[in-house]
Amino acid sequence: MKFYFSTIFLLFFYIGNAQKQYPKNYFSSPLKIPIILSGTFGELRSNHFHSGIDIKTQGKQGIPIYAPANGYVSRIKVSQYGFGKAMYVKHPNGYTTVYAHLKKFAPNIQKYVKHIQYKKKNYQTGNLFPDSQKFPVTKGQLIGYTGDTGSSGGPHLHYEIRDTKTEHIINPLFFGMNPKDATPPTLQKLIAYPLNEQSRINNSSLKTTISFKKLSANNFISEQITASGVIGFGVSVFDRLDEALNKNGIYSLEMKVNGSRVYYHDVETFSFAESKYINLLIDYKHYKTYKKRVQKTHKVTANRLSLYEDLVNNGKITVENGLNYNVEIIAKDLKNNTTSIKIPIKGVASNLVYQQKDTTNYKIIAKNFQKFTLNNVTVAFPKNTFYNDCFLDFSMNNGVVKVHNQTVPLDKRYTLTFGTSFLNDKQKQQVYIANVTNPKYPRYTSTKKKIDKVYTTTKTLGKYTLLYDTVKPTINRYNFKDKQWISKNSTLKVKIKDKGSGIKNYTATIDGKWILMEFNHKKGILTYNFSDTKLVGSKHIFKIIVADNVGNKKTMTSTFFKK
Incomplete structure (x- = not known):
């Protein structure tokens, strides 16, 4: 009887803690270099768990990526931030592999993406969903090159495996990848x-x-x-x-x-x-x-x-x-x-001592919609924005509004509105909402404007105020000079910067035709590849317009010569 109980206990213990069985030999490694990780699956990141593994690429970009199994490219997206250049490959075994922060795609995919970018006149493509016949891939086929695009902190490949049906992300190391690890936490x-x-x-x-x-x-x-x-x-x-x-x-x-x-x-x-x-x-x-x-x-x-x-x-x-x-x-x-x-x-016995609770005039009932106004500022919290009932710390001091405390997490965005009827038309154009919880480093908060008010939606509590951006962005030539012969250049680069509300958008032309410039926001450098289009003649006019988030614009025009 003792043996019987132990066997049953062990069986239930095993079942309760068993992981799902994943195919160990179906996917090969996407890189033909040693697999060394700079980031593991499920790591604690800002407001999210890390959804893949980060594979080191020897400190450089441009390492070839190969399809780990047969399938087809089901989704492509190019973003300024986040994943940067990203690609999704759907496989017939029910899983999808994801590749992020790429430098570029395989030539046939790159050509397709460039066509979309020029058609939209926008670096950011949004989600593209090629049909299953557009880009079929076979195991070991080149599909792209590693890079540092988007919100990457350095060259690497962000690699994911997802359940195609549910979109749940699964630890890729369950599928046979085996980085060396004999070191305890x-x-x-x-x-x-x-x-x-x-x-x-x-x-x-x-x-x-x-x-x-x-x-x-x-x-x-x-x-x-x-x-x-x-x-x-x-x-x-x-x-x-x-x-x-x-x-x-x-x-x-x-x-x-x-x-x-x-x-x-x-x-x-x-x-x-x-x-x-x-x-x-x-x-x-x-x-x-x-x-x-x-x-x-x-x-x-x-x-x-x-x-x-x-x-x-x-x-x-x-x-x-x-x-x-x-x-x-x-x-x-x-x-x-x-x-x-x-x-x-x-x-031990508790040494109970009466503790007075902190209260304010603004009571948050988490399950209810709440709206409060103080002077020219209104905050509106959808129901279940807060995880718990609390008293809201909501106050004004010298034009700075305190919306509770940044150490409290929120489940949803709330709306913060400033009345601006006291501003003149020029000030209304230049004003924006800034997070000044750290007053040394005010941060632009996405600001929308209506008559006599500005507002933002955010999940971040803390201190906010109205700031004004009266200065245009700056543009500097980076790898060429005005009226210079640059026949040996494969690229044209400029450096852009804005000290106030930040860069919103840019547009560039050569000889009046729109060109694709890729923005490395970490370095502030815009790059155009001359291989994109064929120039006619040797004298060319390059023009770029950069706008910040309140509408200040800077224009730079340059002449260059190239055969």
Whole structure:
């Protein structure tokens, strides 16, 4: 009977923790270089989980990308930000592979994209959906070249595998890619959280950083803590692969209390719709304050992530007076390299002290639509913008409005409106809304204008004000001079910049005909490739107009000679 029970237990344990079986040998590597990662799947990023893996490209661009399996190019998109130049290949086995931040596409695809760009007279193509016969690919066929376009932080290939039907993203390392990794995760910080008004940790009602020491290579033990009431924990932890120094994300996080699992999550797969709930998985206030991410081992009610398993009381621990508890938190990478920390807890009586709550005149009921006005400023919150009821910190000081606190995450955008009836027509043209939470670095916020008001929609709380942009953008020749022979040049480059509201758009012509200029926003450089069109004659007129976000425009005209 004992053997029978053990067998059944192990069977259920295995089934409950088994991953879906993915094809290991169907997809080959998209690159013919060693696979070294600078970013892992499910890493904690700003407002989202990383939806793929980032493959290092030896610090350079232009490495060929090959189709990992038969299929066809089902989607192409060229964007200034985000994925930059991106391509999607649909495969007959039910998966789609994604390639982002490309320098360029394979020649036949590149020709098609350029045609669309010239037809639209726009670098950004929007989503293109070629039919299945347009660009069929076979395994090992060249489909593009790695780059650094969009919001990339350096040359690499962002590679994804998605379930074609559901669009859920799946960890590509489950499909047979095998980067070297024998290095366990690194534990940086342990934090304990009182989770209600009666809870205490070391006689404090505030979250508390807990010190710890090493027991062995990958095992730690914290100081003993005293606690009462409902508490939770959080850890700051990262993982490194063997051949890179990048601080990557872990695969799974588990917590046990007295040997029994009460919390577990991993990043095998997730949907884009749930990615925003990362701000409830982490200690968002800690992140916004210190720019360090702490993963909580307890789940709040509003968190709808599907990553969790085996939750007991959502990972919250009820500590009773006179009892001792042994907590263990275990972090693993995908190769099962493990780091753990043990936390001894002594239950004590609570030292309850009355705490006065902070209140304001503006009460947020999360499930309701809310609208408040102060002087010339109105804020409007759709229902369920906030995850919890709260009192809104809404105030004005010298023209700066404070809309609560940037350390509070939101589920939806809210609308912030400034009345502008006191401005003259010129000021109304030049005004925009800026986020001045950090007053040294005001940030333009997408501003829409109506008669006597300007407004924006944003998910960011903090301080805002009206600023004015009276200065035109600047344009400087980068790789040529006016009236210069440039027959050896393969490109024409200019550098553009705007100090106020930022660049909105640009348009350029040679001899009166629109040309495609690719904008590297990280360097402020616009590039035209002479291979795009055939020039007639040797003398040519280049003209470019650059506009900022309030409509200030700068025009530069240059003459160049080229055979």
